[in-house]
Amino acid sequence: MRPREFDHDDVLRIAFDQFWRKGVRGTSLSDIARDAGVQRGSLYNAFGSKEALFLQAYERYAGDYLIALQKALGTGSLRKRLTAFFDLTITNFRAGSPPRGCPTTRGLMELGSVEGEGLDEEARQAFANLVARITALVQDTLSAGAERGEFSGNPAAAALHIITVTRGLAVLERAFSDEPQLRKIAAHTIDLVLGKKGG
Numbered sequence: 157m158r159p160r161e162f163d164h165d166d167v168l169r170i171a172f173d174q175f176w177r178k179g180v181r182g183t184s185l186s187d188i189a190r191d192a193g194v195q196r197g198s199l200y201n202a203f204g205s206k207e208a209l210f211l212q213a214y215e216r217y218a219g220d221y222l223i224a225l226q227k228a229l230g231t232g233s234l235r236k237r238l239t240a241f242f243d244l245t246i247t248n249f250r251a252g253s254p255p256r257g258c259p260t261t262r263g264l265m266e267l268g269s270v271e272g273e274g275l276d277e278e279a280r281q282a283f284a285n286l287v288a289r290i291t292a293l294v295q296d297t298l299s300a301g302a303e304r305g306e307f308s309g310n311p312a313a314a315a316l317h318i319i320t321v322t323r324g325l326a327v328l329e330r331a332f333s334d335e336p337q338l339r340k341i342a343a344h345t346i347d348l349v350l351g352k353k354g355g
Contacts, residue, residue: 171213172214174187175214226293237297238297243342258329321342324341
């Protein structure tokens with residue numbers, strides 16, 4: 157068997173950048189091959205299809221993003237942890253020039269309502285798994301905050317509320333591209349969950 161003619165991680169990074177900027181529908185394997193400096197056939201041989209390449213690239217992104225979220229949620233008071241969580245989330249949406257938005261929200265919008273259209277059930281499950289894992293991280297952070305006396309609400313309900321707000325922030329970022337507005341909403345959400353700072 158011949159060795160691979162390209163760096164697998166490098167191709168996943170290049171592919172994900174294109175998928176994030178242009179969506180799966182707007183990205184071709186030819187575009188990825190050109191930017192990665194490889195033959196299109198090599199991508200087909202390695203990944204099988206554009207959708208399979210997207211899933212591998214998305215899983216790589218999801219793993220990296222979860223590590224960054226764990227770090228953001230790992231130190232400081234509960235308020236500082238939630239602020240760091242929203243900071244990372246908003247920074248992620250605003251990355252790129254022009255800003256690329258949220259790859260999960262973008263991908264969810266490309267899911268087909270009819271079999272054979274858009275991304276498939278495997279992609280939907282990958283998106284749902286990442287959202288569920290992020291929700292669990294936030295819930296664990298709130299539960300730990302409750303044990304330290306920093307939170308008196310329901311961690312599961314509050315985590316779902318916070319994650320729902322992040323989905324709304326992703327849509328508002330696309331509509332208005334107004335980072336100060338996103339940060340105000342994030343700060344207000346933290347105040348709703350924890351109570352006003354100093355209050």
